[in-house]
Amino acid sequence: MRYVVGYAATERGRDALNLACALARSQGASLDLVMIDPEQSPYAAVYPPERSYATLLAEQLGAWLDEALAMVPEDIEARGHIRAADSDARGLIDAAAEFGAGLIVVGAGSNGLFKRYTVGSVANALLHAAHVPVALAPYGYSRTDPITRVTCAVGERRGAEDVLEVGAASAAQRGLPLRLLSLVALASSESAALDEARLHVADRVAKAETLTRGRCQVTGEVAQGRTIENAVDNLDFEDGEIFIIGSSRLALHNQLFLGTTASKVLRSLPVPMVVVPRGYMGTPSTAGTAERPAAPAPQTGEPQ
Template identity: 30%
Template sequence: MTYVVGYAPHKHDRSAVELACQLARSLPEPVVAVSVVPRGWGTPVAAGTDREFEQWAAGEGADSAALAAADLAQHPLVEGSAVWVAGRSVPQALLEETAERDAAILVVGSGDDAEPGSIRLTSKTDRLVHSSTVPVAIAPRGYHTSRGVTRITVAFRDDDASWSLLTRVAEISRRASAQLRVVTFLVRPSRRPVTSDVSHAETQVIDLWAVQAAAAQAEAQAHLNSMGLTDDSVHLHIAEGADWAAAVTSVDWVDGDVLVLGSSSTHRLAQVFLGSSASKIIRHSPVPVIIVPGSATG
């Protein structure tokens, strides 16, 4: 098993390596940084040009691997290595490397348009998230930490996928000697400016959600206790807010936290389907996010 890192040298952001090494400090596995360079087309007509292109790409790959090796060297307690591969699609090449190396997690960084400390999915990352059969960890832009994972927060929705995910993450938190926090995000939309029966009905529905969320969390606590986790190692929280930003930021986030989200669908043809709520949670998360595909939660 390994942690595979998608390494992009021209981004000047080493957050993915930082996150992978953080994970490796908590659950030791080798870290492999993979740089993907363009592959030539190999057509007879463009044979000469193609050879020159391949030589250029090989040079880029070797330089990128050297940079990745230097970044990994900053983490001497982690077993790390760096390679480069040629491919016409960066996501596809990373997925192939992930499968070939029997990776536990694929780790990537955020888009260049992300504010420091925040997460933005690029088109390439979005494809990885929707195609990967292993969890995908996304680091906030500029992420840096010297700590291991000290607390794992699970976004809990009280559906089949969430229960399966909760059980799996509970085992991981025990192996990593990390605290486990179960958070249910509850968005309370702003009250309408006029009073109506519909507005009253909406208020009743939202209040019912809160009651159901509290009951589900109590069940989650009992389930985790039956697995051998003590009350001291498990924390329950309902994060409420007028919008997703308020709900996510209402949670106490500290260095050493990671957030785990499950897929919105367990259908075998959609290993990870990011619904609108999951996408909004990711966008506002100030800590690394690990997205677990539906096929991996069962």
């Protein structure tokens, strides 16, 4: 299992590296740290490129990459790569395809409040074009210890099944607690809507218990607020938690697109978010976190 880390010698790059280490430790993955060397362009600062400039740039990128690899804990396998691309997002997407990676990890924009998100240009481009899940590290993320809990947003729209399967696989592989969450925006306590949300969560919990086969604890919760942001604010999160959510129903098949609900969640979320492409079928190392669990064997109930 391999994760691609979009690294830059900035606070945003360090946030991404810290999150990647935490995820790798939780899932037994290795890391591919990728720095992008901008391709020659008439819009570049130096064009046509001078040999001395190209040499200095290559040396600097190599030095930054060596510094990043030195920050990776010894118990995590990591490799460094410098790739030429016309954009950071394209370079990371191509690297993920080449390595068969199950996740791309990037940092949030650097001008956000501490441990909050402002999606920068690279993350925004990935969230519109990536074909594998993308993990976003909130600003100031410093944790490298293993992930301790997986929370999954389980709505009723198309794509929710993909998110449930990814969350179940992620939690089951390492026996992490799995919390299934329904976010409800209500101006008042409308019992009918809340009852419907509770029934939906209970159904998803039953499905998750089938998928995980007792390998992790599964719970369900309905979070209510006047807005989605309020509902998220009312939740308790662990420091080592990740939040998994699906793409907009407007996204193309097996492609990401940050929908309205996910965008609202980002405004209040204090923990890393993993966005799953619509119709995601996984790679040999799926979900950025785990392979999907096999279907239950009808005769023995044991993993296939």
